[in-house]
Amino acid sequence: MSLLSVDALSVTFAGHGTGRGAGRAGRATKAVDGVSFDVAEGQVVGLVGESGCGKSVTALALMGLLPRKGVSVGGRAEFDGADLLSMGEKKIRDLRGSQLAMIFQDPLSSLNPVVPIGVQVTEILTRHRGLKGEAARKEAASLLDRVGIPDPDRRLKEYPHQLSGGMRQRALIAMAVACAPRLLIADEPTTALDVTIQAQILELLKELVDQEGTALLMITHDLGVVAGLCDQVNVLYAGRAVETAGRRELFAHPTHPYAHGLLGSIPRLDAPRGEPLRPIRGSINDKIAWADGCAFAPRCDFYTLQCLTGTPELTEPRAPGHQVRCVNPVLPADRSADAAEVSS
Amino acid sequence: MLRLVARRLLQLIPTLLGLSVLLFLWLNRLPGGPASAILGERATEAEVARINRALGLDEPVWVQYGRFIKRIFQLDLGTSTQTGQPVWEEFTLRFPATVELSVAAIAIAIVVGVPLGYFAARRRGSWLDVTAVSGSLLGICIPVFFLALLLKGLFAVNLGIFPSFGRLSTGIDATKVTGFAVLDGLLTGEFDASWDAVMHLVLPAVALASIPLAVIVRMTRASVLEVLGEDYVRTAESKGLDKRVVRARHVLRNALLPVITAVGLLTGSLLSGAVLTESVFSFGGIGQFIRTSIDARDYPVLVGFILFIALVYVLINLLVDVAYSLIDPRVRVH
Amino acid sequence: MTALAVALIATGCSSERDKEGDSGGAKDTFVFGGPGDPGSLDPALASDGETFRVTRQAFEALLKHEPGGSELAPALAEKWSGNDAGTVWTFNLRKDVTFHDGEKFNAAAVCANYDHWFNWKGTYQSSAVSYYWQTVMGGFAANEDPETPKANYKSCTAKDDSTAVIEVNEPSANLPGGFSLQALAIHSPKALKEYAKQDATAKGDAITYPKYSQVAGTVAGTGPYKVSEWNKGNKEVSLERFDDYWGEKAKIKNLVFRTIDTEDGRRQALQAGDIDGYDLVAPADVKTLESDGFQVPTRDVFNIFYVGMSQEKNAALKKPEVRQAIAHAIDRENLVKTQLPEGGVAATQFMPDTVAGYSDKVKTYPFDTAKAKQLLAGADESALKVEFCYPTEVTRPYMPAPQDMFELMKADLEKAGITVTPKPMKWAPDYLDATEAGGCELHMLGWTGDFNDGYNFIGTWFAEYDKQWGFKDKGVFDAMKAASIETDPAKRTELYKTANETIMAYLPGVPISSSPPAIAFADDVNPPKVSPLTQENFAETSFK
Amino acid sequence: MNATPGLQKKADKIDRLAQLMERTETTSGAGLWREAFRRLRTSKTAIIGGVVIGVFVLVAIVGPWLAPYSPTAQDWRGEVFPNQGRFVGPRGENWFGLDHLGRDEFSRMLVGARQTLLVGVVSMLIGLVAGAVIGAVSGAAATLGGEPGKRLDTVIMRVTDIILALPSLLLAVSVAAVLGQSLTTVMIAVGVVQVPVFARLLRGSMLAQGSSDYVLAAKAVGIRKRRIVLTQIMPNSLSPVIVQATLSLATAIIEAAALSYLGLGNPDPAIPEWGVMLSQAQRFFDNAPMMSVYPAVGIIVTALGFTLLGEAMREALDPKLRG
Numbered sequence A: 001m002s003l004l005s006v007d008a009l010s011v012t013f014a015g016h017g018t019g020r021g022a023g024r025a026g027r028a029t030k031a032v033d034g035v036s037f038d039v040a041e042g043q044v045v046g047l048v049g050e051s052g053c054g055k056s057v058t059a060l061a062l063m064g065l066l067p068r069k070g071v072s073v074g075g076r077a078e079f080d081g082a083d084l085l086s087m088g089e090k091k092i093r094d095l096r097g098s099q100l101a102m103i104f105q106d107p108l109s110s111l112n113p114v115v116p117i118g119v120q121v122t123e124i125l126t127r128h129r130g131l132k133g134e135a136a137r138k139e140a141a142s143l144l145d146r147v148g149i150p151d152p153d154r155r156l157k158e159y160p161h162q163l164s165g166g167m168r169q170r171a172l173i174a175m176a177v178a179c180a181p182r183l184l185i186a187d188e189p190t191t192a193l194d195v196t197i198q199a200q201i202l203e204l205l206k207e208l209v210d211q212e213g214t215a216l217l218m219i220t221h222d223l224g225v226v227a228g229l230c231d232q233v234n235v236l237y238a239g240r241a242v243e244t245a246g247r248r249e250l251f252a253h254p255t256h257p258y259a260h261g262l263l264g265s266i267p268r269l270d271a272p273r274g275e276p277l278r279p280i281r282g283s284i285n286d287k288i289a290w291a292d293g294c295a296f297a298p299r300c301d302f303y304t305l306q307c308l309t310g311t312p313e314l315t316e317p318r319a320p321g322h323q324v325r326c327v328n329p330v331l332p333a334d335r336s337a338d339a340a341e342v343s344s
Numbered sequence B: 001m002l003r004l005v006a007r008r009l010l011q012l013i014p015t016l017l018g019l020s021v022l023l024f025l026w027l028n029r030l031p032g033g034p035a036s037a038i039l040g041e042r043a044t045e046a047e048v049a050r051i052n053r054a055l056g057l058d059e060p061v062w063v064q065y066g067r068f069i070k071r072i073f074q075l076d077l078g079t080s081t082q083t084g085q086p087v088w089e090e091f092t093l094r095f096p097a098t099v100e101l102s103v104a105a106i107a108i109a110i111v112v113g114v115p116l117g118y119f120a121a122r123r124r125g126s127w128l129d130v131t132a133v134s135g136s137l138l139g140i141c142i143p144v145f146f147l148a149l150l151l152k153g154l155f156a157v158n159l160g161i162f163p164s165f166g167r168l169s170t171g172i173d174a175t176k177v178t179g180f181a182v183l184d185g186l187l188t189g190e191f192d193a194s195w196d197a198v199m200h201l202v203l204p205a206v207a208l209a210s211i212p213l214a215v216i217v218r219m220t221r222a223s224v225l226e227v228l229g230e231d232y233v234r235t236a237e238s239k240g241l242d243k244r245v246v247r248a249r250h251v252l253r254n255a256l257l258p259v260i261t262a263v264g265l266l267t268g269s270l271l272s273g274a275v276l277t278e279s280v281f282s283f284g285g286i287g288q289f290i291r292t293s294i295d296a297r298d299y300p301v302l303v304g305f306i307l308f309i310a311l312v313y314v315l316i317n318l319l320v321d322v323a324y325s326l327i328d329p330r331v332r333v334h
Numbered sequence C: 001m002t003a004l005a006v007a008l009i010a011t012g013c014s015s016e017r018d019k020e021g022d023s024g025g026a027k028d029t030f031v032f033g034g035p036g037d038p039g040s041l042d043p044a045l046a047s048d049g050e051t052f053r054v055t056r057q058a059f060e061a062l063l064k065h066e067p068g069g070s071e072l073a074p075a076l077a078e079k080w081s082g083n084d085a086g087t088v089w090t091f092n093l094r095k096d097v098t099f100h101d102g103e104k105f106n107a108a109a110v111c112a113n114y115d116h117w118f119n120w121k122g123t124y125q126s127s128a129v130s131y132y133w134q135t136v137m138g139g140f141a142a143n144e145d146p147e148t149p150k151a152n153y154k155s156c157t158a159k160d161d162s163t164a165v166i167e168v169n170e171p172s173a174n175l176p177g178g179f180s181l182q183a184l185a186i187h188s189p190k191a192l193k194e195y196a197k198q199d200a201t202a203k204g205d206a207i208t209y210p211k212y213s214q215v216a217g218t219v220a221g222t223g224p225y226k227v228s229e230w231n232k233g234n235k236e237v238s239l240e241r242f243d244d245y246w247g248e249k250a251k252i253k254n255l256v257f258r259t260i261d262t263e264d265g266r267r268q269a270l271q272a273g274d275i276d277g278y279d280l281v282a283p284a285d286v287k288t289l290e291s292d293g294f295q296v297p298t299r300d301v302f303n304i305f306y307v308g309m310s311q312e313k314n315a316a317l318k319k320p321e322v323r324q325a326i327a328h329a330i331d332r333e334n335l336v337k338t339q340l341p342e343g344g345v346a347a348t349q350f351m352p353d354t355v356a357g358y359s360d361k362v363k364t365y366p367f368d369t370a371k372a373k374q375l376l377a378g379a380d381e382s383a384l385k386v387e388f389c390y391p392t393e394v395t396r397p398y399m400p401a402p403q404d405m406f407e408l409m410k411a412d413l414e415k416a417g418i419t420v421t422p423k424p425m426k427w428a429p430d431y432l433d434a435t436e437a438g439g440c441e442l443h444m445l446g447w448t449g450d451f452n453d454g455y456n457f458i459g460t461w462f463a464e465y466d467k468q469w470g471f472k473d474k475g476v477f478d479a480m481k482a483a484s485i486e487t488d489p490a491k492r493t494e495l496y497k498t499a500n501e502t503i504m505a506y507l508p509g510v511p512i513s514s515s516p517p518a519i520a521f522a523d524d525v526n527p528p529k530v531s532p533l534t535q536e537n538f539a540e541t542s543f544k
Numbered sequence D: 001m002n003a004t005p006g007l008q009k010k011a012d013k014i015d016r017l018a019q020l021m022e023r024t025e026t027t028s029g030a031g032l033w034r035e036a037f038r039r040l041r042t043s044k045t046a047i048i049g050g051v052v053i054g055v056f057v058l059v060a061i062v063g064p065w066l067a068p069y070s071p072t073a074q075d076w077r078g079e080v081f082p083n084q085g086r087f088v089g090p091r092g093e094n095w096f097g098l099d100h101l102g103r104d105e106f107s108r109m110l111v112g113a114r115q116t117l118l119v120g121v122v123s124m125l126i127g128l129v130a131g132a133v134i135g136a137v138s139g140a141a142a143t144l145g146g147e148p149g150k151r152l153d154t155v156i157m158r159v160t161d162i163i164l165a166l167p168s169l170l171l172a173v174s175v176a177a178v179l180g181q182s183l184t185t186v187m188i189a190v191g192v193v194q195v196p197v198f199a200r201l202l203r204g205s206m207l208a209q210g211s212s213d214y215v216l217a218a219k220a221v222g223i224r225k226r227r228i229v230l231t232q233i234m235p236n237s238l239s240p241v242i243v244q245a246t247l248s249l250a251t252a253i254i255e256a257a258a259l260s261y262l263g264l265g266n267p268d269p270a271i272p273e274w275g276v277m278l279s280q281a282q283r284f285f286d287n288a289p290m291m292s293v294y295p296a297v298g299i300i301v302t303a304l305g306f307t308l309l310g311e312a313m314r315e316a317l318d319p320k321l322r323g
Helices: A055-063 A089-095 A117-129 A133-146 A152-157 A165-177 A195-212 A223-229 A247-252 A257-264 A335-343 B002-029 B033-039 B045-054 B061-073 B087-122 B127-141 B144-158 B181-188 B191-228 B231-238 B243-281 B286-295 B299-327 B329-333 C002-024 C049-055 C107-118 C131-137 C189-197 C263-271 C283-291 C320-329 C332-338 C369-378 C402-415 C427-436 C454-462 C474-485 C489-506 D005-022 D029-042 D044-066 D105-144 D146-165 D168-179 D183-210 D213-220 D225-261 D274-284 D289-317
Strands: A002-013 A029-040 A044-048 A071-079 A100-103 A183-187 A215-220 A232-237 A240-246 A323-325 C029-034 C063-065 C072-074 C077-082 C088-093 C153-160 C163-168 C201-203 C206-208 C225-231 C236-241 C254-259 C277-281 C303-309 C385-392 C419-426 C442-448 C509-514 C518-521
Touching: A002 A055, A002 A215, A029 A044, A029 A055, A029 A071, A029 A215, A029 A232, A029 A240, A044 A055, A044 A223, A055 A071, A055 A100, A055 A183, A055 A215, A100 A165, A117 A133, A117 A152, A117 A165, A117 B243, A133 A152, A133 A165, A165 A195, A183 A195, A195 A215, A195 A223, A215 A223, A223 A247, A232 A247, A232 A257, A240 A247, A240 A257, B002 B061, B002 B299, B002 D146, B087 B127, B087 B181, B087 B191, B087 B243, B087 B286, B087 B299, B127 B191, B127 D225, B127 D289, B144 B191, B144 B243, B144 C263, B144 D225, B144 D274, B181 B191, B191 B243, B231 B243, B243 B286, B243 B299, B243 D168, B243 D225, B286 B299, B286 D168, B299 D146, B299 D168, C029 C049, C029 C263, C049 C254, C072 C077, C088 C107, C107 C131, C107 C153, C107 C163, C107 C189, C263 C277, C263 C283, C263 D274, C277 C283, C283 C518, C303 C320, C320 C369, C320 C402, C320 C509, C332 C402, C332 C509, C385 C402, C385 C427, C402 C419, C402 C442, C419 C427, C427 C442, C454 C474, C454 C489, C474 C489, D029 D044, D029 D289, D044 D105, D044 D289, D105 D146, D105 D183, D105 D225, D105 D274, D105 D289, D146 D183, D168 D183, D168 D225, D183 D225, D213 D225, D225 D274, D225 D289, D274 D289
Parallel strands: A044 A215, A044 A232, A100 A183, A183 A215, C029 C254, C029 C277, C385 C419, C385 C442
Antiparallel strands: A002 A029, A002 A071, A232 A240, A240 A323, C063 C072, C077 C088, C088 C163, C153 C163, C201 C206, C225 C236, C236 C254, C277 C518, C303 C442, C303 C509
């Protein structure tokens, strides 16, 4: 039985006249459009896609952190049997930080610049574990120690700007794991960090998850992260899952042209010398609505007019449990031929 | 902290020196120079020469400037041409009234403005927000003296709720201790005098508060809106913290930083407003005195006042800096 | 903190009740609003009405004016007489008069005062300090500045305890009227000794008044009130009834003068019940106040408002036709009708008709734009340009709304083809300095009489060359001189009439109007007799 | 392929989209302004502010021709008796009634708009030009002048700070004391008050630009300093200045009214200007409140208009808010 079961989650931003961040005037934007996936206890699930595909919005929706005004959330997300999406404000506030925790992308901006680290760690202990004063401080110090921050007693008194980038992310992680949550959502936790630090942070995350049996929902655009960490992967494009598979299966056989493209655009040491990288054309802005066909069509190397006849459904063209949303999936037989035709 | 204060105080010196040069030049640029200001147009050449000699105006400019500075350091700001009393005494006599008025105005502006700005931002687009925003726009656009006249006409003359002028009612026998009417009453136990002084403060303080209030509402609102969109607020929310903790520790604490700076900057406009409101309410503070000094071309008073205000302003901003650095740790390292 | 607030509110309520109680029963404080702070508590150092209004309640001179009139009346002197030459003045003093500090009033006290003034030194000799002494008595025992006039005061002798004799060198038109001035009010000899220890000092143009004149306590006169406190911060002077006053005691125990510098502010304070009366009521407010139940008694006319011309500043004004054209161009009737309070009249000469010496036979210059144009054309000045100064931020008893009056006259002059350049100036010191120095081609000013003598009006301007007017006309000067040395009152009056006729024929400026300045009181006040000289005695005031 | 016409259309659309993708986004100043203008058109605040200002400017331009009577002629002066508190309110002949000297109030309001605008615009320009020069010198010194430049910048900014601190009215009075009372003095006085505001703003914005990546890049490729300031920093620093200019127009109009109230306004009170009219009329507020209300509303509404537009521009130009 899965810990979290997301079913047909959709998030729509209502169009504002002049409001910020809500797209063009008067038009509602569907940021997430019927996404479903499960996360089991102790499992690491990846949500992959380029920026704007809806993965972060999905995470925020699950945490109940989307603004209530101008945003409508549909579908269900059962966490331990209770629907996170329809849960009352007070109830989800109790869950947040204790059962559900989240790590954000930019550790500097995610920490309050004018409050000492110590306070930011202890406040969560006070809230959910009732720890106060010296007890809270001691616990906070041991948390920092656990996430690998040296000299935790001194660091507790310091402010975010006095810490290095990696240290800040460790502090954020310390806060997230402070109450031993059952589900940890990590939203691009390594993007803002140096490469060497990235690996350390991922290592730390893995360690913590393994130790506590915490389920992890890993949100990233970095397939490298996915490869090293995730058990199950969901590839999102324009608010919909376009491919869902186990890690090995996906890396071995990327079937949706988008996933295929993503993997193709990673530089590989073992690739033949002189072979160019194959980036995906354009950006996610240049999409058409899913209702009119496949949203990826304008950027797709394999598109045919069939792609525009309606929303493609998730199918399992290659293997059971490997779902793909494509009418013209990349299958071993026709792949190279088609690619050659279009690119010539 | 002490080093910050010391450094800012040191920085004060060149600033005030620069200002004193400006002032000195200004005084010398007055039509016909000081002699004519003193003697008026009646002056004969011989008289002008005599006065110029008497004031040492026939000496080199730097000698004159040196003397000007020396006098300032001795707190010898000269004698008011209107009242015949030393400028310094006139100031100490009237300053408490203006301080009381300004503090009351700023207090109103902060006490009303910050919550209003905060809730307007929280309920963006609600009627509260619309009222706060348009009200603050109006507050900025309505001439202070006109507002003061309207307030007085309505609440003092027609409704008779508040007194129409002055700092204390006639017949209130207040013992003078500090010169601050409200405080004196509390110190001496003459609560009725304090109450009377408070009643006299209400209308002018409200009129004077209009601009600072408007500025603070808008600053707070904009700042809260910005902070609400910050990642660390989301982090705080993701920790499931109590709403109160999120608001106080994570939203307000950050949102108030620019507001604090604004309060420091408002000092200048506050004193401008005081000139107008004190005139309307015949309040008897520095503002009204400055107005009559303007009319009477009482230059010793004006020069003294400008220096004085500059000093007050710099000190207030020093205070603001200190307060700022107490709240914002980032400033301390720089 | 909360407790404090509660305490404040509670006492606030109780003090509110007290106030109610006051108005119901024995209200013992009368508050009067004036337009400006007094300059000093010693009237001898002053020359402005705001100071005199306050000191008049506490100090008395040898003579005064009859209540509500302009005739001289006995004050500290029961009787007075001058010799035929007008150089020896004998005063029979009132007995049983005590100063506020307990000193006895007698002839020696009178002479102590006159000798004190006569022996002033240093800054006291500045005309800004001793204006009235110099006007009435000339200079000092030892003049320090060559510009100070020659001393006219000779001596004061105490013939006996209640007879004082004051002698002057030359007869003067300012006597005996001058003996009634507040500036020459009698102080306690004990106080004078204190005064003498303190100096007025001057630095540049700023005169520092001696401490005794700035703080209540030292000054002591004989009036019905004594000064108890001058709270400068709150802009109020408090006086208290002097219970040993020789005459009828003041009816109200406390008298407070508070400064409210704008007309509106004073009116609103009265309407709000914060004050019980105020002076210099804007004409526009008279009707409003009356219909609201306030009392606005009218004073008799005793002032003159005129347009002055400086012939040295603009040579065109030297031409009689130009001056006449300007006189014809101004619609005085309209000014009176629309700007001046009820009782105002258009003027035909430089004194109101209440002053002895007013002539019915002066040349008049009725409003006639066509005639003005014609005169200008005749003088070859059809394209006349003049600069017209007017004062801002001020109202005077003779000039309730200077800027409006200026605008009306400007429009009149422009209709006659004259180009007018407006030049606003702050009343004090800019405007007064500029007009006095002849710095304005045209300007508007006026005068409220100090005492009823023609010389107090026309003598102040036309007795000799004056920069303000910038002309030398033997005919005018001689006419004035003839009147001023005549000691027989009847003859003098006739000579003043002649002088007025000469002046109006020469037309140095345009007399515009005389108007009664209004004063207002709350409805529960029995106001004092209002005085054409604005010399109200508040001891007469009582509450209904 | 047996494509239906509808499908073909969609295919075309995709081709077009594909073409569009090749184009890189421009970040030039012109693009920024075009974008800002687009935002302005959709902003309610901007529309209200714009309409108010439009009407005001229109009246200021054509007002004198629309005015039914001369604003200075005391045509009905026999009918108004300020000394008795008798005034003439709106009537068929005079839509807004008469002022205290028998002049047509409506004509005075119309013609007064021009004076008011003139005072506002000129004084704002004075403040803008002087402030921009000081701010530009200071900003350029700070960004490119090295240590001595920084010191110069500190000195300049400290002095402007002090001037900023002085009560603006006092500053205006000081100017009037030196120059004498005239309309020019009013404009200069109100303008001087704005100088430190503009100086500070331009400097701040130049400093921000100076440390921005594109300037660093320009420095790195060795472009001459003066050129960087003139071609890179200045143009990009101007937008906040323009916003402030709009806001300053509002302040200038209010400030000018305050000066009039203190008796330092236009020396010729016959020439209608709203501030002067208000300070003249408030004496008669009890008897003829409308005489005060017309100019007061004029001032408030106009100031509101400029403030609204300024605010909207600020929002439109704020790069943080750009989509």
